[in-house]
Amino acid sequence: MQAFDGVTVLDLTHHIVGPYATKLLADFGADVIKVEPPEGDIARTLPPFQGDEAHPEKSGLFFLLNTNKRSVVLDLRTEDGRAGLARLAAGADLVVENFSPGTLERLGCGWEFFRQANPNICMLSISNFGQDGPYRDYKATELVMYGFAGEMYTMGRTDREPVKMAGTAALFESGSAAAVAAAGLLTGARRHGIAQRADVAIAETHFGGVDRRHAAGIAYQFSGRRSQRAAGAAGGMPSGIYQVADGYVDFTNAGLHADRVVDMIGEEWAQDSRYQDPLARMNPALIDEWNAQFIVWCLSRTKREVWTEARRAKVMCGPLFTVQDLFEDEHFRGRGFWQTVEHPVMGPVEIPGRPFIMQEGGWAIRRPAPLLGQHTAELLTAGV
Amino acid sequence: MSNKPLAGIRVVDLCVVWAGPFATMLMGDLGAEIIKPENPLVWQPMTRGAMARPPQALLALSNAWGGGLPGNVPGPRPWNYSPTFVSLYRNKKSFTVDLRRPEGMEALRRLVARSDIVYENNATGTMEKLGITYDWLRQAKEDIIFIRVPAYGSTGPYFDARALGVHLEGVMGHTLLRGYDDDEPSSNTAIYSGDYLAGAQGAFAAMAALWHRDRTGAGQLIEIGQAENAAAMFSQAIMDYSLNRHVQSTIGNRDVHGRAPCGVYPCLSPGTAETMEDRWISIHVQTDEEWQALVRVMGSPAWAQDGRFTANAGRAQHYREIDAGIAGWTRGQEDYAAAHACQAAGIAAMPVLEASRMFADPHLRARGFFRTQTQGDAGTHEYAGPLWQLSETPVEFYQPPVMFGEHNDYVYRDVLGFSDEEIERYRAGGHISMEYDASVR
Numbered sequence: 046m047q048a049f050d051g052v053t054v055l056d057l058t059h060h061i062v063g064p065y066a067t068k069l070l071a072d073f074g075a076d077v078i079k080v081e082p083p084e085g086d087i088a089r090t091l092p093p094f095q096g097d098e099a100h101p102e103k104s105g106l107f108f109l110l111n112t113n114k115r116s117v118v119l120d121l122r123t124e125d126g127r128a129g130l131a132r133l134a135a136g137a138d139l140v141v142e143n144f145s146p147g148t149l150e151r152l153g154c155g156w157e158f159f160r161q162a163n164p165n166i167c168m169l170s171i172s173n174f175g176q177d178g179p180y181r182d183y184k185a186t187e188l189v190m191y192g193f194a195g196e197m198y199t200m201g202r203t204d205r206e207p208v209k210m211a212g213t214a215a216l217f218e219s220g221s222a223a224a225v226a227a228a229g230l231l232t233g234a235r236r237h238g239i240a241q242r243a244d245v246a247i248a249e250t251h252f253g254g255v256d257r258r259h260a261a262g263i264a265y266q267f268s269g270r271r272s273q274r275a276a277g278a279a280g281g282m283p284s285g286i287y288q289v290a291d292g293y294v295d296f297t298n299a300g301l302h303a304d305r306v307v308d309m310i311g312e313e314w315a316q317d318s319r320y321q322d323p324l325a326r327m328n329p330a331l332i333d334e335w336n337a338q339f340i341v342w343c344l345s346r347t348k349r350e351v352w353t354e355a356r357r358a359k360v361m362c363g364p365l366f367t368v369q370d371l372f373e374d375e376h377f378r379g380r381g382f383w384q385t386v387e388h389p390v391m392g393p394v395e396i397p398g399r400p401f402i403m404q405e406g407g408w409a410i411r412r413p414a415p416l417l418g419q420h421t422a423e424l425l426t427a428g429v
Numbered sequence: 430m431s432n433k434p435l436a437g438i439r440v441v442d443l444c445v446v447w448a449g450p451f452a453t454m455l456m457g458d459l460g461a462e463i464i465k466p467e468n469p470l471v472w473q474p475m476t477r478g479a480m481a482r483p484p485q486a487l488l489a490l491s492n493a494w495g496g497g498l499p500g501n502v503p504g505p506r507p508w509n510y511s512p513t514f515v516s517l518y519r520n521k522k523s524f525t526v527d528l529r530r531p532e533g534m535e536a537l538r539r540l541v542a543r544s545d546i547v548y549e550n551n552a553t554g555t556m557e558k559l560g561i562t563y564d565w566l567r568q569a570k571e572d573i574i575f576i577r578v579p580a581y582g583s584t585g586p587y588f589d590a591r592a593l594g595v596h597l598e599g600v601m602g603h604t605l606l607r608g609y610d611d612d613e614p615s616s617n618t619a620i621y622s623g624d625y626l627a628g629a630q631g632a633f634a635a636m637a638a639l640w641h642r643d644r645t646g647a648g649q650l651i652e653i654g655q656a657e658n659a660a661a662m663f664s665q666a667i668m669d670y671s672l673n674r675h676v677q678s679t680i681g682n683r684d685v686h687g688r689a690p691c692g693v694y695p696c697l698s699p700g701t702a703e704t705m706e707d708r709w710i711s712i713h714v715q716t717d718e719e720w721q722a723l724v725r726v727m728g729s730p731a732w733a734q735d736g737r738f739t740a741n742a743g744r745a746q747h748y749r750e751i752d753a754g755i756a757g758w759t760r761g762q763e764d765y766a767a768a769h770a771c772q773a774a775g776i777a778a779m780p781v782l783e784a785s786r787m788f789a790d791p792h793l794r795a796r797g798f799f800r801t802q803t804q805g806d807a808g809t810h811e812y813a814g815p816l817w818q819l820s821e822t823p824v825e826f827y828q829p830p831v832m833f834g835e836h837n838d839y840v841y842r843d844v845l846g847f848s849d850e851e852i853e854r855y856r857a858g859g860h861i862s863m864e865y866d867a868s869v870r
Contacts, residue, residue, distance in 0.1 A: 213685060245816070376586050
């Protein structure tokens, strides 16, 4: 039995944030019923596609975001569509939606609609800026949102424009936060019988998030100091990103344990007592002198060789892998991280597996991402 | 408090740095009681700050979120008001105990016996050195839930590699997938998105384990291999390799799904990047209609009416030319004004906010997002609010960022049931204090 076995989630979300939140519930046992419009979740139109051919059943992104869900097509603009929705809501514990605020109310399926269908249901609404306030109806995408609400301003070179994270990383952060809210709603309903609504504003999941933004705001409150955009190029003893024989390694904050760095380098110059004094280690000229020698050490080794030495000496370090390096890496292969899932259109598809390991009740793939409307008949005729 | 989702759940917080404390903060926001044992004789770097008693010079050399202490001075108890620390320690309780000594471990054992969850994200081997293992915890509480967050998992060749979030993101491919598309990887800034993901999903994992426990009676050990957990963030790149063997590399601020233009453009600025007063706007056009709308917002300049830009494919191909044209327009605009003009025309655009500007944003004000908290040593300030709003059990900040040892009396007396004599013995032994020992740097 998986942790959320027996929980039914009515999933009215599309794109990335909502589907990632409900995927976590589905992958840990919840029965997630994905309600799609006749044209399907927009994520079905987003790359990468298998064979680079745009096809509603061949998006790798959609596939990863929708494992273990069942798909029912309902046109909520029609009476039939709303009747089907009410029937599904009667058997659900939680409804999750990420329409623009006010959209469901205009269709006649807002909070009151679900309450009438099921007085015990909880509802999680995800939106860019929240269900009220002056920006309620504003549009946002990952770049626009992360630039506004995340710590993007400080990312990149001082003399250039701010630069964002890869892909849609910020949306996966927000999806994780929404999943906590969803699990909180389900837990409150089961433990205390509370049926309630959650308003998750993607912007607020970043303003209040752990990745530097909240702390940067408090630093200003405390000290009047703002946070400067500065690249993580080599500096400190060591700190930042260094070039090596075949690429790069990240040594951010590695100099915090000076003795371990001496051990890692294993060369006489590093033992110079001038390099060990904590206050002297803040002297830019001394840092430059040290780095001139350390860079030679780095350039004569590959990224994997550098990391091996760093691991032996317990120095904080990370080689910059390509996705290919990662995919082929024996550590993650050996741990069974990658999983192959059979899909009726794409065939076998390899995906990243469990986000965490539970001894019991944990992550499992029971079914691949659904074809559009694959479960419409079974869900609407048999009920939930 | 009584009907909050996690009311009645007690969590022992053995967390450090960012990823673990974020998880327990979210659990505290949902109503769990979070109790953090801390050691007056041992400094844990990067949790309550870089050093217990940082020299003034270090504050100025540190990032604002590391060195921006109230009034820019170390003050008497710097461990109580490091910006990074206070951002993660609302709704938590702190008591002090030296876990390196048997009587310290006895206090912890008693606490575990009265708790539901133990959460830790220390370097591999740290807990074992203290004698804190899953078996030991189970002897104290049979159905305990023990959540651990090793960087690369507890098995495999990298199991004891030392890492902060930023290092494991390098290994997971993030650092080569982000940054300018015409510059070196070393132009990237250290970020901690993996700590966000692992923290949030750690709180999720805790609830999953509570569901399992409540139905089966069994606790368990949960392992969040933080690198593996972070993989989802790079779904597009990973799936492109999985399906097509394409090795993606950075595309800067462009859209991974190919919709153009998508970028960050300079605006009228009251100062420079050096004074942290340079201003930027991000604009993302998602359809051909939105492009036409943007052309109108920009005043229909001749360059923008080029037929090569009508369809997305052409805009994506000629993005540098378009970016230069858009920048020519934004340079004469205030960032907020340009964003509002774009939004009025249905285009996704917002200023790129430097963190201090969030406090002046009218939308966040209208939402009542900020919370005023008063902490004994830090004073009264506004903090970012919770990550979500709940209609019936609102998230409260009932405990301001916790001071070191603030709940010694409550924990030893009310939770552990120690007598006055026992408390006096622990105090005399140096376990109970609201100060770090003078020997701690």
